[in-house]
Amino acid sequence: MPQTAPRTSVLFHVVDFNDGGIESSLIQWLHILDRSRFDITLSVMFASPAFVSRFRALIPQDVKIEILVDRPWLNHFQSRRYAHKLSKPGRVGRDVFNTLAVRPHVRRRIAALAQRHDVIVDFDMSLRRWASQFGIAWLGVNHFSFDARLGNRPRKARRLALQYARYDAVVALNQHMADEAKAMFGGNLRRLVVLPNAIDIHAIRAAANAPGASTAPCSAPYIVSVARLDEIQKDHRTLLRAYAEMVQAHRVDEHLVIVGHGAFRRELEDLAAQLGIAQRVHFVGHQDNPHALVANARALVLSSRYEGMPMVLLEALAHGKPIVATDCPTGPREILDDGRAGMLVPVGDTHAMADALMRIVTDAALRDAMSAHALTRAQHYGIEQSNRRFTACVADILEARRSRAPAGVTAQRAV
Structure with missing residues (x-):
């Protein structure tokens, strides 16, 4: 034996x-x-x-x-x-x-x-x-x-x-x-x-249906961001300005849901008010289980100055979500397979982020293609x-x- x-x-x-x-x-x-x-x-x-x-x-x-x-x-x-x-x-x-x-x-x-x-x-x-x-x-x-x-x-x-x-x-x-x-x-x-x-792909998907999973704060379709409200590493200011540009230039149904807590929350809420989008931007704080919010979103966006290997992108792949992320060091480009499993935009580029998000929310065929690429790419990290x-x-x-x-x-x- x-x-x-x-x-x-x-x-x-x-x-x-x-x-x-x-x-x-x-x-x-x-x-x-x-x-x-x-x-x-x-x-x-x-x-x-x-x-x-x-x-x-x-x-x-x-x-x-x-x-x-x-x-x-x-x-x-x-x-x-x-x-x-x-x-x-x-x-x-x-x-x-x-x-x-x-x-x-x-x-x-x-x-x-x-x-x-x-x-x-x-x-x-x-x-x-x-x-x-x-x-x-x-x-x-x-x-x-x-x-x-x-x-x-x-x-x-x-x-x-x-x-x-x-x-x-x-x-x-x-x-x-x-x-x-x-x-x-x-x-x-x-x-x-x-x-x-x-990542455990099946467990991540199951978490979206678990009791107590966070539910959307609005009845409208939405874009979701999951990140600490830390403007040293993250860059929610660019995200808010990009979303405001979308709303002002186009008829947009999607709201913006921001998951996360941090010292910059008050400043970011004030910025949303200054940009005239406060009624459409929902700061929901930290969520122990944000997977339902991600799974039911139209798209996930990550706006950062630098990263390592952001788990939120890997989890979004497991959910098959269309993704927009800043092409920052390090992680997003590799996770998104050089842009094949999600859209990459330059760090701090408001117009590029607004354009990428607008393309996703208005093009169902693009969303379907990105979702398929995301699900395939997720297997690499399974x-x-x-x-x-x-x-x-x-x-x-x-x-x-x-x-x-x-x-x-x-x-x-x-x-």
């Missing part, structure tokens, strides 16, 4: 859970990985309110969970931060306390966990100062454009290059991001791997392809450790 190969024990790590794309992509990986190949543990540094109230219930029951900062006195400053009660002197105190107490505690916890695992997937690279330690393979996952985050910060880029070099492999979510890393860090990285975010890529990535770094063979910085793309 043939022996079953032992499973690879993988420890995923993240600092905490809030409401960003990193958290969504991590939840997808925890769900879709092949349990015949992998035994999975999740370590979380801080149990945030969002983790306790929402995300913990979304984690598969067979995933072991380790909360690293598990003593109340170690959580004092972080708890005040979550409650928005941390003053400026408090932030200084927190930094000192973290250095002297929290960090050594976390290091001891990670060292102990490393003894029971084969690979650490540092999903937000928050453990980078310890990467390469504890006799275990380390995989560091980057989620943002290197150029956008570090292009004007050469000193920080040099410091991070030294830390990133400790990983057995650094993961870029797409080829554009990998090209940025190769240009920025040169030969400093041991290994650079392209590993896109993953369970089967994602497991194949992840398995190959882990096997490569474990084999490299066993053989001690030198690894260059050429991006290995598992297509």
